[in-house]
Amino acid sequence: MERIDGHTLLIGLMAYPIRHSMSPTMHNNAFAKLGLNYAYLAFEIDNDKLEKAVDAIRTLDMRGSNVSMPNKQKIIPYLDKLDPAAKMAGAVNTVVNDNGVLTGYTTDGTGFMKSLADEGLDIRGKKMTLAGAGGAGTPIAIQAALDGVKEISIFNLDDAQWEQAEKNVEIINRETDCKATLHHLEDKEDFKKEIASSYIYCDATGVGMKPLENMTLVEDPSWFHKDMIVFDTVYAPRETKLMKVAKEAGVDHVLNGLGMMLEQGAEAFKLWTGEDMPVDYIRELLFSEDN
Template sequence: MTERIDGHTILIGLMAYPIRHSMSPMMHNNAFAKLGLNYAYLAFDITDDKLKAAVNAIRTLDMRGANISMPNKQKIIPYLDKLSPAAKLCGAVNTVVNDEGVLTGYTTDGTGFMRALADEGLNIQGKKMTLTGAGGAGTAIAIQAALDGTAEISLFNLHDTTWESAKRNVRIINQETNCQATLHGLEDKEDFKREIASSAIYCDSTGVGMKPLENLSLVEDPSWFHQDMIVFDTVYAPRTTKLMKVARQAGVKHVFNGLGMMLEQGAEAFKLWTGKEMPVAYIRDLLFK
């Protein structure tokens, strides 16, 4: 790293809270080094009260852009100049590109999720998914899965500040795609259990399972799962979440954390910033050691 950084090094940031657990700096900095690109990627703890100033800093410091994660994926939109069509549809941004002071928001989470499944030889086209969460990642996953041919999505969410986002996601999916989406209250555990039982994939896109909630799972009973399904937790720190442990107790064949999704969404962001393809095989070896 010290050999690459000089007066011409271009900065890219990661803005979220909490964020010190993130593997994105390791992923991107190793990719820059592998390709001999003069970029540096740093993580910044950015809470709500700092977000507007942080976005202005992208312009002021002439940063090439930034990744955006919880809790800022939707809150950042008013501070940007433009949105990609997918980001506009999702109402969420996880990647910002700075073109001479014009900030454009993109979303690569949904594509990353679908590519992570494809990397494992799995296809959910024509199948049913139960999904928890309607934040930035959950929204991108739901809409991209619907666009890519998932037949049915049962979206579960708490009746909290993200309930309206969940309603919006279901409405957009039903209006703009051939997928049938329904919204369910996460408080109804019997309904939750029934929908998972009839699904080919269960995906948790909430922060449950990540610090400080690393000892929790929205599904505690292994009997809710069946062996032939996919269980996907978007959390990747810790590597084995409580949800993954429950799924493995049930003998589920395909159990994943969010590392593959992080890699694939990162590869798309990398190309947006640099115009180059990330050396995905090389980075995958580093991430999955």
């Protein structure tokens, strides 16, 4: 507590629900480790409170904020600028306040790719099946394509995110060498076929997280094969229903979203402070904790 004084700068996290988040633990321990005078707090903010919450960043002279579901796309009209990756993805997970000018960034895609690299996994030149085209799925798809993934089959419900999924496919096919296709998540046979021919399956939806922690989009272990990666962007609970199904199938590499959360957090940390997060220290702290 001796770090907190009259000069402490506040950084927030705006999402709903968000009390499960590991981000306050991650950032506050990183600030303490480096002796930086910042404090990071989580605020349960839904779409209906978002505009006033963004105004508060300016009013309180906060250094910035993280943004998570369901606000990653809804926040864009309230910001002053977007960095190129956020503009391409149409999603923001990090806001930086420079003297009242709010710039939106997305670090989810780089966090996803770095978390795979941390595990010694390389998906460049490979095929990915991705469920979800929202605030996490969109930057994951675009960054994976930019980094050299050969083919991405994107699955989404025919809902409000379908238009975003169409945009993602169009951008990827126009701006990268990756081949992207869009599929209806309601078509289970197609979903099963695409997963079977993929090196990695990534679930970037909220299925598996509270209040949907007992659900998974893939319930049959036979859909998976041993020599693949199954990646769930959810990290609370630490082992999701999807991960249990993948492990039952004997999949070699089954990952939750904790590593992605760490690496996207490190990118945001650098944007706010100009310092490198002590990633090894934070990884040991987060991965050793029981969920």
